[in-house]
Amino acid sequence: MEHQKSIIVLDFGGQYAHLIARRVRQCGVYSEIMDADTPAEELKNAAGIILSGGPQSVYDSESPQGDPGIFDLAIPVFGICYGLQWMVQALGGTVSPGTVKEYGKAKLQLEHTDVKVLSDLPEEMTVWMSHGDAVSALPEGFMRIGKSDDCEFAFVAQTEKDLYGVQFHPEVVHTEYGQDLIKNFVSLCNAEPWNIGSYVKNIGDAIKEEVGDRKIFMMVSGGVDSTVAFVLINKILGTDRVQGLLVDTGMMRKDEVLLVGRAFEELGIDNLRIEDASQYFLKKLVEVYEPEDKRWIIGDAFLSVQRRVSEEMGLTMDDGWMLGQGTIYPDTIETGETKNADKIKTHHNRIPEIQKMMEEGFVIEPLRDLYKDEVRELGVELGLPHDLVWRHPFPGPGLGVRILCAQSASTIEEDLDIAITHAGLPVQSVGVQGDGRSYRHAVSLFTHEQYPNEQCWNLATSIPNQSSAFNRVLMCTSHAEVPEFVFTPGYVTMKRSDLLREADALVHRIMYDAGFYADIWQFPVVLLPFGTSEGGQSIVLRPVESQEAMTANAAVIPELALKQMTKELLSLDGIDMVFQDLTHKPPGTIEWE
Numbered sequence: 001m002e003h004q005k006s007i008i009v010l011d012f013g014g015q016y017a018h019l020i021a022r023r024v025r026q027c028g029v030y031s032e033i034m035d036a037d038t039p040a041e042e043l044k045n046a047a048g049i050i051l052s053g054g055p056q057s058v059y060d061s062e063s064p065q066g067d068p069g070i071f072d073l074a075i076p077v078f079g080i081c082y083g084l085q086w087m088v089q090a091l092g093g094t095v096s097p098g099t100v101k102e103y104g105k106a107k108l109q110l111e112h113t114d115v116k117v118l119s120d121l122p123e124e125m126t127v128w129m130s131h132g133d134a135v136s137a138l139p140e141g142f143m144r145i146g147k148s149d150d151c152e153f154a155f156v157a158q159t160e161k162d163l164y165g166v167q168f169h170p171e172v173v174h175t176e177y178g179q180d181l182i183k184n185f186v187s188l189c190n191a192e193p194w195n196i197g198s199y200v201k202n203i204g205d206a207i208k209e210e211v212g213d214r215k216i217f218m219m220v221s222g223g224v225d226s227t228v229a230f231v232l233i234n235k236i237l238g239t240d241r242v243q244g245l246l247v248d249t250g251m252m253r254k255d256e257v258l259l260v261g262r263a264f265e266e267l268g269i270d271n272l273r274i275e276d277a278s279q280y281f282l283k284k285l286v287e288v289y290e291p292e293d294k295r296w297i298i299g300d301a302f303l304s305v306q307r308r309v310s311e312e313m314g315l316t317m318d319d320g321w322m323l324g325q326g327t328i329y330p331d332t333i334e335t336g337e338t339k340n341a342d343k344i345k346t347h348h349n350r351i352p353e354i355q356k357m358m359e360e361g362f363v364i365e366p367l368r369d370l371y372k373d374e375v376r377e378l379g380v381e382l383g384l385p386h387d388l389v390w391r392h393p394f395p396g397p398g399l400g401v402r403i404l405c406a407q408s409a410s411t412i413e414e415d416l417d418i419a420i421t422h423a424g425l426p427v428q429s430v431g432v433q434g435d436g437r438s439y440r441h442a443v444s445l446f447t448h449e450q451y452p453n454e455q456c457w458n459l460a461t462s463i464p465n466q467s468s469a470f471n472r473v474l475m476c477t478s479h480a481e482v483p484e485f486v487f488t489p490g491y492v493t494m495k496r497s498d499l500l501r502e503a504d505a506l507v508h509r510i511m512y513d514a515g516f517y518a519d520i521w522q523f524p525v526v527l528l529p530f531g532t533s534e535g536g537q538s539i540v541l542r543p544v545e546s547q548e549a550m551t552a553n554a555a556v557i558p559e560l561a562l563k564q565m566t567k568e569l570l571s572l573d574g575i576d577m578v579f580q581d582l583t584h585k586p587p588g589t590i591e592w593e
């Protein structure tokens with residue numbers, strides 16, 4: 001959908017661009033992300049422009065640069081971190097390596113409190129800093145309106161042209177009054193109001209126009225996104241112009257197929273076909289060990305099944321059908337759709353075949369502009385039951401991304417100089433470090449309490465920062481001492497899938513009963529191909545708190561619940577060890593692969 005008078009976030013490479021856009025939308029204005037070098041001409045209908053942070057130095061020759069023409073559009077501009085530095089440099093000021101690198105909390109002192117963007121902010125507030133470079137001289141016409149102990153130009157303004165810049169990150173929760181500041185900036189922009197209600201009103205017409213007299217064939221996974229997308233399309237086009245397909249991949253959660261089928265039945269949606277393709281998927285995954293290969297194969301297999309069923313049912317493009325997908329906004333960016341967002345993982349909705357169909361206009365994605373919490377709001381508007389809408393997000397490739405595959409044990413030479421019993425694990429996992437993808441080892445801590453104390457949580461932050469060998473820190477909840485690890489090569493099989501399904505189901509039951517399901521964004525349960533006996537496996541508990549999955553905090557599991565989970569997991573045939581993942585994102589991703 002075209003959105004006039006919205007606020008554009010130009011992406012200079014930080015993973016935080018999404019957080020900024022979400023914060024703007026929370027102020028009731030539509031916001032989207034575009035490439036840093038988008039020509040000013042294409043931005044002239046924007047109500048405001050925000051320049052995101054990014055990991056590079058503005059004075060490096062390869063660093064992302066915007067079009068300085070944006071400063072002549074008479075549109076308010078707000079630069080954050082790298083965005084501030086690029087603005088300053090583009091307008092004739094200077095940026096240099098800072099004398100002190102500033103990471104974490106700082107005290108911001110505001111001056112000139114009569115400037116509109118500072119309305120209702122206190123004279124002093126705690127802000128979150130993360131920068132090595134700093135502004136050393138301001139362009140003409142700019143003034144300083146805030147500083148910290150280590151940053152002379154922490155907040156600058158050119159009030160006549162409504163240009164503002166901050167060195168700190170107002171979009172993160174650690175910055176006090178960050179949302180108020182963003183709201184102040186938004187109120188300076190002449191933006192049109194936006195909310196999910198107005199979205200629903202407009203999306204109906206937009207979908208009807210895009211679809212024309214075609215019909216929609218849609219893959220449904222049981223997850224929140226595809227469920228909401230499917231119900232939305234059904235409501236807009238009517239059930240006779242829609243056909244759903246739920247493919248049982250053999251990598252679904254326990255009772256998933258049953259639950260989803262029943263939920264649609266209750267909504268009066270009877271156009272969902274359930275196809276058991278588990279043998280087909282698992283056959284394709286024999287001896288596949290690379291996480292990215294696995295994603296591609298699963299994506300391809302979905303497509304083949306979908307193609308076969310659509311031919312059988314006469315639902316092909318030639319017969320006037322389009323493919324519907326439940327892709328949401330962050331999915332389109334983490335795959336690297338804006339140039340400066342590094343590819344972290346390939347999303348299964350963005351494999352080349354789908355991309356080709358998209359270019360030819362055969363794919364419709366009604367949620368592609370929305371964030372997860374907006375999708376949930378929409379689900380409620382559509383009358384979906386609370387429990388379904390508030391289910392934790394679940395990845396499209398299902399348990400497939402949680403069954404860690406490896407052909408051989410991965411040895412780790414490096415040790416850590418820490419005063420706590422620990423061991424590097426014989427497997428690697430994906431992480432995200434410095435806006436890029438990392439593939440490194442996990443280290444586990446062992447204590448007699450078998451419950452993470454403050455020291456363990458601190459190490460979870462400090463180890464990945466200090467060591468280039470480890471990107472994850474775990475706590476062993478089943479063993480007090482380091483046992484001998486026995487590695488068994490493993491790929492995705494029905495046996496491993498069944499084992500993980502049971503493990504996942506019991507963890508979710510205990511979490512639900514202990515009353516902390518609603519506090520958790522997502523709780524992946526991961527199966528690792530090593531244990532303490534031949535063929536034995538390990539389980540990693542990975543509960544996180546998050547808002548958009550772009551960043552996440554490892555969550556605390558109440559002690560009794562953790563002990564109960566560990567005990568029940570160890571009673572499953574084939575599970576030898578249990579760990580809790582204490583790593584935040586970054587540096588660890590939410591999923592392990």
Ligand code: XMP
Binds near residue numbers: 344347393585
């Ligand atoms: P990460 O692991 O990158 O995950 O921190 C961020 C969010 O994306 C989900 N995820 C996926 N979802 N297909 C999906 O539909 C995938 O291939 C995929 N990989 C990760 C993950 O569960 C989390 O919510």
